[in-house]
Amino acid sequence: MLRVAVPNKGALSEAAAGILSEAGYRKRSDPKDLNVIDVNNDVEFYFLRPKDVAIYVGAGTLDLGITGRDLAGDSGAEVIEEVALGFGSSVFRYAAPADQEWTVDDLAGKRIATSYPNLVRRDLARRGLEAEIIRLDGAVEISIQLGVADAIADVVGTGRTLRLHGLAAFGDSLCDSEAVLIRNPESAEATKAAKQFIARVQGVVFGQQYVMIDYDCPKELLDQAVAMTPGLESPTVSPMLDPEWLAVRAMVPRKSHQSLMDDLSELGARAILASDIRSCRF
Ligand SMILES: Nc1ncnc2c1ncn2[C@@H]1O[C@H](COP(=O)(O)OP(=O)(O)OP(=O)(O)O)[C@@H](O)[C@H]1O
């Protein structure tokens, strides 16, 4: 049976559960459940802290897992990133009190509070800087005010928490993160079950990033319209009862689909419809 780790709570858990459910897997009925057996799909899910997921997958105890790229990186576990899941996006930045100008070189000899000590250690080593790392479990933004650190290194989503605590980020991002599906390099590589699981998750994520566009197109505008909606391989073009018109169908990126619909309408296409793609395979 394939064994898969899923975040049991926190920033990633709800969206991870949503993708797995959309991919056809059994949901847990009680948020306190730590494992669920999906008999129909021959998969056992383990609900773990996101920070621990890569440790289990790296050790080969579990085959696949959902976690943050930053957490997987910090764990040092040897895992392969199979699918970027498109949620839980964040950057990992150094930050310090906003009333002073900081550069990364100013961190030399300072105390840096973080929940991601290995990411920070590696970054400092790469830069040839020495600093003291203060490992905290969370609420890192308050540590400077409390006097245990001079600067911090932490996850930044909207930036609201930094601002609330009078901090400003500086230097480049140490890690551009999002939720990822990871696998153990050996245990899952050859198994049909792992490949199928990855394909299903990939299908849902890909579906979320695209929409299906259908529209009616005057025959003489087809070339221009098709250039705007090339689809993945090529668009489907079907005859309509009226010989002057054609029906066109193509997948387009969700991000730009509204402006594309404006452009198609301006060109002369009619009855332009966008619909969600719940899942797909290639
Ligand atoms: N505000 C945020 N915006 C976007 N992504 C975030 C945010 N906070 C955390 N993340 C991402 O979520 C993951 C961490 O999840 P979470 O915060 O649930 O774990 P944790 O900090 O270990 O647990 P907890 O906060 O319960 O102690 C990381 O990959 C991180 O990049």
Ligand SMILES: O=P(O)(O)OC[C@H]1O[C@H](OP(=O)(O)OP(=O)(O)O)[C@H](O)[C@@H]1O
């Ligand atoms: O930029 P923002 O959108 O404000 O989000 C960033 C904050 O969110 C996370 O904290 P979380 O809520 O997970 O608490 P924690 O610090 O205890 O992990 C992260 O550690 C930052 O503190």
Ligand SMILES: [Mg+2]
């Ligand atoms: Mg957190």
